[in-house]
Amino acid sequence: MKKENSPTLMREALCNTLISAAEKDARIIALDADLVSSSGMKPFFKKFPDRAINCGIAEANMMGVAAGLSLVGKIPFAHSFGPFATRRSCDQIFISQAYAKLNVRIIGSDPGVTAAYNGGTHMPFEDMAILRSIPDITLLEPADPIALADIVGKLCGDDYYGIYYIRMARKEAVKVYETGASFTIGKGNVLRDGKDVTIFASGIMVAEALLAADQLSESGVSARVVDMFTWKPIDVELIAKCAAETGRFIVAENHNIYGGLGGAIAEVTAKTHPVPIEFVGVKDRFGQVGKQSELQEIYGLTAADIVKAAASR
Amino acid sequence: MDIQEMKDFAKQIRVTTLRELAVPGFGHIGGAMSIVETLAVLYGKYLKHDPKNPLWAERDKLVLSKGHSGPALYATLALRGYFPMEMLTELNRVGGRLPSHVDRTKTPGIDMTAGSLGQGLSVACGIALGDRLDGRDCRTYCIVGDGELNEGQNWEALMFAAQYNLGNLTLFVDNNKVQLDGWTNDIMSIGNIKAKIQEFGWNVLSVDGHDVEAVSNALSGVVAPIPSAIILDTIKGKGAEFAEAAAPNNHHMTFTAEQIESVIKEIL
Numbered sequence: 001m002k003k004e005n006s007p008t009l010m011r012e013a014l015c016n017t018l019i020s021a022a023e024k025d026a027r028i029i030a031l032d033a034d035l036v037s038s039s040g041m042k043p044f045f046k047k048f049p050d051r052a053i054n055c056g057i058a059e060a061n062m063m064g065v066a067a068g069l070s071l072v073g074k075i076p077f078a079h080s081f082g083p084f085a086t087r088r089s090c091d092q093i094f095i096s097q098a099y100a101k102l103n104v105r106i107i108g109s110d111p112g113v114t115a116a117y118n119g120g121t122h123m124p125f126e127d128m129a130i131l132r133s134i135p136d137i138t139l140l141e142p143a144d145p146i147a148l149a150d151i152v153g154k155l156c157g158d159d160y161y162g163i164y165y166i167r168m169a170r171k172e173a174v175k176v177y178e179t180g181a182s183f184t185i186g187k188g189n190v191l192r193d194g195k196d197v198t199i200f201a202s203g204i205m206v207a208e209a210l211l212a213a214d215q216l217s218e219s220g221v222s223a224r225v226v227d228m229f230t231w232k233p234i235d236v237e238l239i240a241k242c243a244a245e246t247g248r249f250i251v252a253e254n255h256n257i258y259g260g261l262g263g264a265i266a267e268v269t270a271k272t273h274p275v276p277i278e279f280v281g282v283k284d285r286f287g288q289v290g291k292q293s294e295l296q297e298i299y300g301l302t303a304a305d306i307v308k309a310a311a312s313r
Numbered sequence: 314m315d316i317q318e319m320k321d322f323a324k325q326i327r328v329t330t331l332r333e334l335a336v337p338g339f340g341h342i343g344g345a346m347s348i349v350e351t352l353a354v355l356y357g358k359y360l361k362h363d364p365k366n367p368l369w370a371e372r373d374k375l376v377l378s379k380g381h382s383g384p385a386l387y388a389t390l391a392l393r394g395y396f397p398m399e400m401l402t403e404l405n406r407v408g409g410r411l412p413s414h415v416d417r418t419k420t421p422g423i424d425m426t427a428g429s430l431g432q433g434l435s436v437a438c439g440i441a442l443g444d445r446l447d448g449r450d451c452r453t454y455c456i457v458g459d460g461e462l463n464e465g466q467n468w469e470a471l472m473f474a475a476q477y478n479l480g481n482l483t484l485f486v487d488n489n490k491v492q493l494d495g496w497t498n499d500i501m502s503i504g505n506i507k508a509k510i511q512e513f514g515w516n517v518l519s520v521d522g523h524d525v526e527a528v529s530n531a532l533s534g535v536v537a538p539i540p541s542a543i544i545l546d547t548i549k550g551k552g553a554e555f556a557e558a559a560a561p562n563n564h565h566m567t568f569t570a571e572q573i574e575s576v577i578k579e580i581l
Contacts, residue, residue, distance in 0.1 A: 026446075050446060056476070061435045061469035068439020071417075071425065072370070072447070076439075091429055092466070096436055100426035101418050 011040025011170045013145035014107065014152060018077060019044050021156035022051060028156055031066055031078040033059045039079045039109060040170065059084045063092035063106075070103040075156060081115070082108030082124035082167060090130055098134045098163045105155050105164045111141065111203060112254035113295035114169040115287065123287025128231055129259025131165050138185065139231040141167040143206035146177040147229060154185065167203065174207035176227065188235045194224035197310055198242040198249050200265055202228050204292075205252040205280075205301065212252075212306035221310060223250075234264050236272070243273035250278045250309045254301055257281040278309035314357035319525045322392070323353035327552050328577050329388035333401040333411075335573040340405065340413065342556045343549040343563035345385035347489040347522065348456060351545060352389045354528045361451060364394040367421045373451045374440050376425040378433020379458040379487060380414035381565075387411050387420065395422035431464025433457060434484060438474050441482040441540075456485045460492025463501045468513070474540040475514030483535050484515075484542040487522065489549035491561040499561075510542045522547035552580055 022028040022044065030044050031053045045052035055062035059080050066076040079085070085108035086093070097104045108127050110116075115123040128139050138160075142148040148168055155164055176191070183189065188200070192213055201209035206227045213223040224246055226238065243249070249269070251262035262279040269275050282299050296302050314322060327349045334340045356362075361373045377386050384404060391398050396410075403409030410419045414428030424440075427433045437455035444451050457467060474482055486506055494500050503509070511517045516537040520527040522545025535541035550556030550563045553576045559566060 029446075053442070053477075055473060056469075058466075058469035058473070060432075060466045061438070061473055064432050064435020064466070064470065065439035065442065065473065068376075068425075068436040068441070069443045070439075071374075071436070072440055072443035072449075074443050074446070092432055092435070095426065095429040096432045100416075 008172055010145050010148055010168050010173050013149040015040045015044050017149045017152045019047060022048055027073060027075045029069055029074045029076045031055055031062050031076055033057055033062050033080045035080055059089045060092045063089040064096045066104045067096040067100060067102045077105045077107060079107040081110050081122055082127045083122055086127040086130045094134050098137055103161050107166050107168060109168055109170045111167045111169060113292050113299060113301060114204060116292045117289050119289035120287035125256040125282045127167060128255055132232055136162055138162060138164045140229055141202040142229050143203060143227055144173045144176045146179060146181055147183060150183045169204060176206050186230050186233050186235060188238045189227040191227055192225040194222040195246055196222045198224040198226060198246045199252060199306060200226045200228045200249060201252040202261060203254050205254055208303045209252050209306060211303035215307050216310055228261060231261055231264055234268060236268050239265055239268045240272040243269050243275045248276055250280060250306055252280040252306050255281055256284055258284055278312060280305050280309050316526045319353050319357040322357045323350045323525055324580060325392055326353055326389050328580055329392060330385045331553060331573050331577055333384050333388055333404050335570050336402050337405045339567040340384055341381040341565050342553060344379055344382045344458060346551045346553050347547040347549050348382050348385055348487050350523050350525050351485055351528055352385055354525055354532060355454060356389050356393050359532050367395060371449055371451055374424045374453045376433040376437040376455040377415050378427050378455055379461055380427030383415040390422040430461040431466040434467050434470035437482060438470050438479060441479045442477060445481055452481050452483060454483050456487060459486055459488040459503060460497050462503045471510060471513040478538060479540045480538040482540040486542060486544045487547055488544050489547040491549040493564040495561045507544050515539060516541040519544040523551055
């Protein structure tokens with residue numbers, strides 16, 4: 001059952017969180033690249049017209065403007081669809097924001113198959129990989145509106161300085177967390193304990209991982225599920241602990257397996273405690289149009305795919 | 314500073330920049346020489362700044378988008394007391410505070426990092442917008458190269474500044490007619506810069522970029538409610554004879570201490 005005050009849509013959580021932060025803090029600025037009608041930020045744009053900057057279809061410029069705003073003390077949140085917020089603006093994020101050590105939050109919406117009928121041009125399986133090689137950047141993928149609201153709320157404050165990329169589905173997300181759940185950026189959340197295998201997931205794959213764990217338990221496999229919503233900096237300690245305790249990993253991600261969460265986790269285990277890893281993700285393919293559920297089937301991003309991976313040894 | 318003082322200041326900046334470049338014996342001499350008079354006018358008269366407090370919020374900001382012209386700005390900042398003159402020997406030294414391309418995290422007085430061309434004007438737009446939102450009475454200046462205008466992001470930023478009426482933003486275009494590979498007209502002509510920027514909704518002036526009085530007059534005229542651009546007609550390598558003569562192959566050069574000393578004698 002959904003509780004009151006817990007928005008079902010990710011974009012509502014984003015907008016409500018930023019409005020409540022902006023009411024208290026004049027430094028909060030929203031930028032968009034002609035996607036305000038999609039990002040759910042219309043109420044913010046209506047309420048704070050001076051602090052809501054529509055940059056038109058010009059993402060590179062938007063990233064530079066965001067950098068400039070942060071240089072004079074603002075806390076800008078710049079949104080576009082994931083591919084345009086990353087592929088299209090990579091050098092601006094690299095040089096004008098990260099290398100210049102400024103303070104910007106980038107929202108990339110519609111990750112992977114959640115882009116659905118917008119198809120391959122709009123379906124980023126590569127956004128995290130593109131940004132992960134930028135030093136000091138923080139990469140986040142919250143699983144549901146409660147996680148998103150908590151994380152975005154934290155990023156409105158002074159405890160966080162730097163470049164933060166928030167990869168978020170815009171529409172419905174399966175509820176994973178209860179109201180009041182808290183998140184520590186850089187730390188994974190163990191959602192379910194288990195001893196035979198650890199399933200690491202983020203974004204839409206967290207709900208799939210929980211379903212898979214249920215199914216696995218019916219066949220006697222005890223699966224631990226970890227919401228690895230921070231891809232960078234990766235939670236080295238938790239990965240090492242899970243490796244030692246469960247001896248086996250499955251990583252489930254709505255992203256290309258090249259340059260993805262699985263690779264990031266493998267880098268850690270290879271050094272700390274090597275364990276076999278199954279990679280449930282997009283196998284180096286481009287996107288296409290389709291219903292999200294159909295695309296999850298096509299790209300192998302379902303609970304069944306996770307269960308199959310668990311049985312593949 | 315009055316006009317004569319700014320002319321003298323320009324001479325000092327040029328000579329100081331050349332001596333700074335002589336230490337490594339290589340560098341982006343062409344584009345450094347072409348903005349000297351503009352820096353003299355800005356730091357001699359127009360820029361509201363405090364060398365003792367480089368991060369003063371109310372200061373005017375300068376984004377040197379053609380970040381490779383850093384050596385001229387470093388010389389200017391040293392002459393205005395942002396850091397000791399001896400620090401100029403750190404140009405391009407590993408671990409030093411004066412990298413080839415300007416870096417706000419390394420050098421006092423450098424407001425923005427730049428070097429990947431085409432990005433500075435967008436950042437300048439954000440600064441100008443942020444200052445206006447907070448009611449700070451200050452201006453943002455940005456210097457781009459003519460070759461740099463090949464980068465499409467500039468034109469996104471030109472649209473943005475006009476859309477948001479950034480009257481507190483002034484753009485200089487260092488129109489020195491040379492880009493790395495040759496004359497801009499041969500590589501990627503940008504045509505009539507003034508007409509193009511005007512068409513984007515800016516107030517645009519054109520001046521001789523080596524005439525201190527003309528640059529100063531142009532700056533005193535930019536109080537429009539819309540953003541202003543000043544197109545500087547300049548010579549790449551200006552004042553360093555061997556560099557001027559090498560055009561269009563004078564974007565980045567190597568040179569000897571003797572060459573530098575001989576042009577300094579000419580200037581003085």
